[in-house]
């Protein structure tokens with residue numbers, strides 16, 4: 001029976017790997033992000049931390065590309081590009097391979113889905 005041991009361990013490792021999650025958004029504890037995020041709490045802070053350092057009217061990227069994210073209205077206007085860069089391509093924020101923490105992404109997704117309230 002000893003020769004069954006190794007495969008059993010491998011299966012356990014594989015299952016354990018699945019149970020631990022692969023870090024996709026669907027597996028985030030929904031409680032990790034606010035249910036009804038607004039611009040002032042906490043969306044602006046998320047955007048400030050992860051985007052506005054480069055995407056601001058004060059920075060070359062924000063001014064030149066039309067992707068300044070200083071205000072709620074600016075983010076609303078760019079929502080399509082914002083979502084594509086952040087959720088689909090995961091090209092933003094740089095560097096390539098860096099992605100926002102899932103709770104921050106979930107916060108943004110909920111805010112977009114709920115009509116991007118600016119209060």
Ligand code: HEC
Pocket residue numbers: 050051052053054055061065067078081082085086091092093094100
């Ligand atoms: C370290 C600087 C930096 C940060 C932080 C950053 N960006 Fe960018 N972003 C750039 C640069 C530079 C470009 C233009 C060149 C390019 O596309 O790589 C750009 C381009 C974009 C564009 C234009 C379309 C595209 O994909 O090129 C969007 C939309 C965008 N960024 C969204 C975001 C969002 C949303 C965040 C925060 C989650 C963010 N960026 C964080 C530097 C940054």
